[in-house]
Amino acid sequence: MKNKKINIGIVGCGNIAEKYLEQINNYNNIQLIGLTDIDIERAKSFSSLYNCQVYESLDKMLSDVNIDLVVNLTIHHAHAEVIEQILSSGKHVYTEKPLAMNYKDAKRIIELSKKKNLRLSSAPITYMGEMQQTAYKNLTDGLLGKIRLVYAEINHDRIENWHPNPKPFFDVGVLWDVGIYALTVCTALMGSINRVSGYGKVIMPKRRTLDGEPFKVNTPDFILALLEMNNGALLRLTCNFYANDSKQDHGIEIHGDNGMLYLGSGHDFSSPLEFIEIGGEPSIVPPIRNGYDGTEYARGLEEIADAILNNKPHRASAEHAAHVIEVMEAIDNSVKTNESIDVYSDFTQPPLMDWAR
Ligand SMILES: NC(=O)c1ccc[n+]([C@@H]2O[C@H](COP(=O)([O-])OP(=O)(O)OC[C@H]3O[C@@H](n4cnc5c(N)ncnc54)[C@H](O)[C@@H]3O)[C@@H](O)[C@H]2O)c1
Structure with a gap:
């Protein structure tokens, strides 16, 4: 399979394309x-x-026998329908996040992919970054001992100041657009979540697009959630579309009985990884290999192509994506009801990347 390639088509040619x-x-x-x-x-x-x-249309792309896999880079609300259309045509799917906008749709799409014997893989894949894999390897090797507390931050600034089409992002809200990064990294590295309590609020309702057009924010642009993990740890997630230049940025602190591991960013592959042993001094953990500068989105495509060509499971599984969707839905329900909500789904944690073993 060495010289074989997976032929791809891309649907959705906006900002991230x-x-x-x-x-x-x-x-x-x-x-x-x-x-x-x-x-x-x-x-x-x-x-x-x-x-x-x-x-000229997705249908035309799907009727091209040369294409093996379609990459879905459409906007959040279109995902479930577009994915269903691709799978129904008999092609594999790699999708940008989220897999779907609710758990019921996510499960239906997964069933369809199974029925059709097709691959379904979903971003975010930022746990495949060099720094994130270095953290994963150290956690797997027991550097922290028992993990009891995790702080995950997503201070995502004001996207209307740079994105040409910000409204769909505010419609889905900060949790579904970017909280999903921290949730996916934390669950990839530490496993699933079984119970959530959430608080959400619109803290800056009046915004303007880059063209100066005013628009109103109706979905929380601030979310605080406490999540109970199956490994026994408590995870506090904070995410917002407001805090500018926060010193906490997109950092993740993982606290265990032996000390603390600090991921400078959940999604920047070359940001620093720091370890502080209990009572010790901070030290930078050297990356397993030099990190890509920023986020290499296409790494998820290379990973699924490799999995298809070598007939092995892909790491960014739809089951993992669906678990994170159930968690986000539970946070939304908790925000609405003021009650803690149980989460029932589970998934198999992705193995370390081959180069990180
Ligand atoms: N912009 C980013 O920094 C970023 C980063 C990571 C992930 N993402 C994800 O990528 C996806 C796209 O984001 P974006 O920023 O590129 O949005 P965008 O609005 O810039 O682009 C989306 C594109 O999809 C097209 N589209 C929408 N519905 C379609 C449909 N049914 N069929 C065909 N085309 C359709 C739109 O015309 C548009 O060109 C989102 O799911 C987002 O979560 C974006």
């Missing part, structure tokens, strides 16, 4: 065949830059 298109060339087991978008001009402008074909 550019990153994927830039990064696909880093890997030789994926080949970009073509692009599509409901706004066809977007697909056209990228296709001239990246030398690939344009399909």
Whole structure:
């Protein structure tokens, strides 16, 4: 299988598509065949830059027998429907987060992928970064001993100040758009969650797009959640679309009986990893290999291509994505009812990357 490639098409040519298109060339087991978008001009402008074909609709892309896998980079609310359409056509799916906007849809899509014997893999894959894998390896080796407390921060600034189309992001809210990163990294590294209590509030309701158009925020742009993990640890998640230049940024502190491991960021692959032993001095943990500078989104594509070509399970499983969706739904319910909510789903933690073992 050494010289074989997985041929991909991309649906959704907006903001994040550019990153994927830039990064696909880093890997030789994926080949970009073509692009599509409901706004066809977007697909056209990228296709001239990246030398690939344009399909006038998703249906046309799905009828191309050359394409093995479709990458779904459409906007959150379109995901479930688009994924169902791709799977029904007989092609594998890699999707940007979230897999679906509720747990019921996520389960239905997973059933369809199983019935069709097709791969279904979902971002975020930021736990595959060099720093995050270095943390995972050290946790697996028992560096911290028993873990009892985790603080995860997502201070995601004000996206209307940089994203050309911010409203859908505020519609789904900070938890579903970016809280999902911290939840996915923490559960990948430490396993599943069984109970949640949440608090949410819109703290800055009046916003403006880059063009100066005012819009109102209705979904909480601040969420605080306490999550009970199956490993016995308590996880406190804070996320917001407000705090600017927070010193806590997107950091994750993992506290165990032997000390604390601090991930400078849940999603930057080269940010520092620090260890402080109880009573000791802080030290930087050297990365297992040099980190990609930022987030390499296309790493999830190379990973699933490798899994398909070598007939092994892919790491970014739909079951993991669905568990995180059940957790986020439970947080939303807890915010509404003021009650703690149980979570029932589970998943198999992704194994360390081959280079991190
Ligand atoms: N922008 C980021 O920094 C970022 C980072 C990581 C992940 N993501 C995820 O990527 C996805 C897309 O985000 P974005 O920032 O690129 O959004 P965007 O609004 O810039 O782009 C979305 C694109 O999808 C197209 N689209 C929407 N519905 C469609 C449909 N049914 N069929 C075909 N095309 C459709 C839109 O026309 C648009 O071009 C989201 O799920 C988001 O969570 C975004």
